[in-house]
Every structure is written in structure tokens, then in C-alpha cells.
Amino acid sequence: MRFRADRDAFADAITWTARALPARPAVPVLAGMRLDIADAASGTLHLSGFDYEVSARASVDVQVEEAGSVLVSGRLLAEIVRNLPPHPVGLRVEGSRALLTCGSARFTLLTLPLEDYPTLPPMPHAVGSAPADAFATAVRQVLPSTSRDDTLPMLTGVNLTFRGDAVLLAATDRYRIAVRELWWQPEQPGIDASALVPARTLGEFARSLAGGTVGIALSAADGSTAGEGMIGFEHAGKRTTTRLIDSDFISYESRFPEEVAARAEVAVASLVESVRRVALVADRSTPLRLSFSSSEVVLEAGSGEDAQALEVLDVKFEGEPMRIAFNPQYLLDGLTGVESETALLSFVGPTRPAVITGAPAEEGGRPDFRYLVMPLRV
Incomplete structure (x- = not known):
């Protein structure tokens, strides 16, 4: 050679x-x-x-x-x-x-x-393609919600559901669930399949995407043996295949509340910056507390003899005043996944899961990205 x-x-x-x-x-x-x-x-x-x-x-x-x-x-x-x-x-x-x-x-x-040297596996059958930039963004949004604990393999993967002209990416570590929906072009319009993909492999491939389209190939396209087989991705002369995780993903749609008691609308950039500042005094076991009223939210961390921080932000809030606390990093992961300038935070109660979304493209529409996170007790 x-x-x-x-x-x-x-x-x-x-x-x-x-x-x-x-x-x-x-x-x-x-x-x-x-x-x-x-x-x-x-x-x-x-x-x-x-x-x-x-x-x-x-x-x-x-x-x-x-x-x-x-x-x-x-x-x-x-x-x-x-x-x-x-x-x-x-x-x-x-x-x-x-x-x-x-x-x-x-x-x-x-x-x-x-x-x-072993023979590389062949590329599975092509099932469709998606815009590479949108696919990379979707992976980035859900990846933080995967777990690094190998004792429960399902938590270490991103579940891809192929249904008609939409792909849903979902991930959970038991404390939060991230879901992103994006448009794709299927090879067969009636496809209905799912694949649980190792998060590390999917993340590595997504980081290399830039422009064009990404081809998706699946050896279990009928969905009957989604835990078996293999998935493949192809973009700009690069191909990767990986074995699927042999486990069933949770049924997550029912975990998102249908009715909420309160809702806040706030500028994403401002809230992200405030959370990062206030969280400087919080360690892993210290919650970040948010107190919502009709026109503002008070962010607090630390107490007693510990270092403390407090900051106030303007918000649009509907519902009874509410005080709720989160793991600061979990809250940031949800907020940084929002692509719109405004985030919507929906609450059922101080001890019930909250949902973070971006502002939908049209009024009454379903947001592309949804993030459910469990609060901490204070």
C-alpha cells in the first residue's frame, strides 16, 4: 500500500x-x-x-x-x-x-x-433520512437525561421511535425524561419501529454532523425485535453501526401531566444565567429553590451557615404562588435544551414533576422538545 x-x-x-x-x-x-x-x-x-x-x-x-x-x-x-x-x-x-x-x-x-481482525458487520437496511443539523440538535437535547449506571441498561440508551414522517428521541435516568420530535423522510411511509441506541455511540456520531442529511438504517425495521439487531447511521462519507440495547424502554407519554395547576413564561437566556450564578453556592446535595409569584421568580440556594445566593427575575406566571426546588444541573439541562427565546415551565404541585418546553411554533401547537423533571423536597 x-x-x-x-x-x-x-x-x-x-x-x-x-x-x-x-x-x-x-x-x-x-x-x-x-x-x-x-x-x-x-x-x-x-x-x-x-x-x-x-x-x-x-x-x-x-x-x-x-x-x-x-x-x-x-x-x-x-x-x-x-x-x-x-x-x-x-x-x-x-x-x-x-x-x-x-x-x-x-x-x-x-x-x-x-x-x-474481525469482519465488520454490513450496514443494515436503510429506513430513511433526516436533516443532519436537526438530528444533531435532537441528540444534544436528550443526551443529558441518559444515565451512566450500567446496572440498568435501558437508562443508558436513547430510544428512537420511527412513526410515519416523525422520529421521537427519548431518554431518562429515572429523575427526568427528555423527548424531542423531529421530521424525517422514511423509506416506507407506514413505518412503525423503535430502537434503543447506546447513548455514547449516538452522541459521538451526532457531534460529527454538519449540514446535509443523515441516513438511518435499521435491521429490525418492523419493530418486532427492536431490542435485537443493529442500527446504522451514515453522513458525508462516515458510517457507524452499533448493536441495540436489548431492553424495553418505558412508556413515557403517560408520565407527562395532562393538566397543570400553574405555568410560568420566562426568557431562557436570563433564567439560565441566573440559575448558574445562584447554583455557585450549591453542591450536589443542595437544591436550588424557586419561588413564583404573579410577576417574578426568586431563585435561592444555600442556608444557615452555608454560603447563600439570591436573585430575582421577571416572569409571566399564571396560578397560585408556588415554591419548588430542583437539582440545579437537572434544571439547566432542561433549559439549555429549549431552542426558543422563551421557556414555558408547567407545574402540578411543589412535589410533582414539572415540565419544561419551548414556546410552540404556533399557538396551541405541541412543542418539539419536552423535558419532565422531578423536584426535590425542601
């Missing part, structure tokens, strides 16, 4: 593929990144990484001098290309070594045995 490549394009493809590599591989060969050029006339280098759960594949245009394949340490290669000077990159394989050059820089990498 021998080729030359643009430094930035090569580094981008390498860095993205390396994200799928396991930090502690079960066997040494899984730490490798495979580089393939199937045909000298193709002008395309394919990069891949796999750990039996997640696969990542990227393609980049190169000047091919000789086709071939090689397997090298993926994280080392990614670290090298991130620090290369701004010159074209050359790579050639000589026996058991890969020689990488860039300007006056020279690196020699040991190769890993290609014959021991």
Missing part, C-alpha cells in the same frame, strides 16, 4: 474513526485501525474500527500509488495525525512496518496481523 493525502481530510477521517476504538480492548487486535485501498484506480482510502459492538467507517480521497491493506494502532495514528505540520501526508507499507511522512516529519508504525 502506498498513497498521499490532504493532511486535514486525512486527519479528520482518522480522528473520527478512532472514536469507536475501545479504550481497553478485549484482544490487542481490536486496538487497531484498518486502512484499505481496494483498487488503485478508485482513489479512495477506507478506514475502519470495530470492537464487536460498535463499528466506524470513513472514506477519504487520496492519490493512490499502490492498493493494499494495513492494520495499525488506531489511537497512536490518531494522535500522530492531530499533530502533523500543514503538509500533504504520505503513507507506505514495507513488510511489518508502515512509514508515515508529512513535510520533514517521519513516523514508523508497527503493523498488526490483518488475518486476526
